[in-house]
Amino acid sequence: xxxxxxxxxxxxxxxxxxxxxxxxxxxxxxxxxxxxxxxxxxxxxxxxxxxxxxxxxxxxxxxxxxxxxxxxxxxxxxxxxxxxxxxxxxxxxxxxxxxxxxxxxxxxxxxxxxxxxxxxxxxxxxxxxxxx
Numbered sequence: 001x002x003x004x005x006x007x008x009x010x011x012x013x014x015x016x017x018x019x020x021x022x023x024x025x026x027x028x029x030x031x032x033x034x035x036x037x038x039x040x041x042x043x044x045x046x047x048x049x050x051x052x053x054x055x056x057x058x059x060x061x062x063x064x065x066x067x068x069x070x071x072x073x074x075x076x077x078x079x080x081x082x083x084x085x086x087x088x089x090x091x092x093x094x095x096x097x098x099x100x101x102x103x104x105x106x107x108x109x110x111x112x113x114x115x116x117x118x119x120x121x122x123x124x125x126x127x128x129x130x131x132x
Contacts, residue, residue, distance in 0.1 A: 003046060005038065011036070015055075021091060025038045026037055031087035032087055041080055041104075048051070063123075
């Protein structure tokens with residue numbers, strides 16, 4: 001996984017409906033207990049191989065709500081095992097679905113230095129003009 005939905009989410013459901021891999025859980029189903037939407041890191045692929053950009057951010061009306069997280073790779077296995085932030089699923093045999101178990105695709109054009117620090121996936125346009 002490489003995106004996080006933060007607490008500025010307005011729970012509009014747009015991202016939930018748009019995610020092609022069903023990686024997003026609503027605020028009621030959030031396994032961390034927080035009242036905000038949650039991206040399951042073991043499912044999210046940043047839309048790599050599906051779309052040019054993550055569709056959750058493309059559809060989100062709350063600019064700044066979705067930020068880049070670390071890649072879901074073995075290199076960052078310990079990062080995703082932080083149970084205060086992430087609640088990874090388990091498979092039928094009880095094995096934790098951590099990056100060491102199965103890595104996920106991620107956008108390689110987003111530098112590691114820009115991940116996990118709240119960098120926006122969707123940037124606000126500079127020249128917005130009011131209509132009407």
